Amino acid sequence: MKRDQASKAGDMEHQYECLSLGMAQPLRRKSSKREVILIKAASMFKDKGFAASSMRDLAETVGIEAASLYNHIKSKSEILQEIIFHAATECNVHLEEVDVEEKSSLKKIEEIIRFHVRMMLNRFEEYHVMTHEWIHLSEPHLTNFIGQRRSYVQRLEAIVEQGIKNKEMKPVVPYVAVLTILSAVRGLEFWHRSQKKYSPQQMEDNMVMHLITGLQA
Amino acid sequence: MKRDQASKAGDMEHQYECLSLGMAQPLRRKSSKREVILIKAASMFKDKGFAASSMRDLAETVGIEAASLYNHIKSKSEILQEIIFHAATECNVHLEEVDVEEKSSLKKIEEIIRFHVRMMLNRFEEYHVMTHEWIHLSEPHLTNFIGQRRSYVQRLEAIVEQGIKNKEMKPVVPYVAVLTILSAVRGLEFWHRSQKKYSPQQMEDNMVMHLITGLQA
């Protein structure tokens, strides 16, 4: 089962890497073992951290021997890269969409908050790995990730700045507002670990309200 | 050059470490090697995570052999416990103080936010280890920590609930508000890693404003 055609960058490859959710994932032709490995790895990295997760444990949850993992992935490090940059790309794609919309800055920020809350609620494993385990990325990738993150933050800052200029938002330091928003969302990990007394919708709406009205002029 | 007198815990020992290390550490009576180990460990655990930090690396930054660490600490695990429960205790002590004050709920929450922001700014290493590495606590301690954290959150929820009852705060779900606040503060880790364009005071005031006005009735 060769996967070399992945280098043919021309195709659509709509299916190209949909490790997306650890959910049901119904119709899937070539939902390769590779995807299963990535999904199980994301879950394991979230639970125990990257460094404390062993390839042997991962192999066991996948149902093969450790050595066999290397037929699907190049290294432990590559698994981390795949998970993190997959999630990061989704964030960037979403921001691209929001950025070109004809909406108020406040509305844009609200949509971005809702996006992150939903990532945290529905794609917990990958998102958690991205936000907590990026430090274990190996070197060209670490620098790359930090750069992507910084530029993402700067683009959000620009939206906030615009909002201030338009008098939609109070005159905060945009950098602080963006950090506050992006980090607040991470608190939902405790909702995940709890008995879930509140619905995802309640969590989302309350968090959005708290963060948005704190910003409103 | 024998250093056995380190066990004579009575003396002043102002000179105790100044020659070999460039470290300043001024007035400190019995600032035992143990403390040095804990401080260096906190910094290392923050940088690389608990699991990826080796006792050999830690020993090197302390300036002794790995085996010698065990004259001061029982195990790697014990180091983590010390760091985390030390920070956790400070949070609990602070909450105790705030809780008995005769202030509005909103003011209490503000003080709690300021406390956490300052912990994040001034005691970054320990606080970061507590918030990010608690998952690596070994077993009676892990359950203990989770229990302490839950009860801490519940006490903050009670303050918010009181604030809603008093019409100081808008009717949010207290649980969500508390998660939002406690997590937002963690975003300051990126300020630490940045070039610090903004002062600690700016960070604190802006974050407090964002989170408090988002809560205000």
Place this chain on the structure above:
DNA sequence: CCTACCGATCGGTAGG
């Protein structure tokens, strides 16, 4: 996809 196995490194102990 497996068996067999490598060198490196881990946390920790013995004994002085």
Place this chain on the structure above:
DNA sequence: CCTACCGATCGGTAGG
């Protein structure tokens, strides 16, 4: 506080 060293486990490879 050190030297010497233990058993366990790690990520990964060879070869089929």
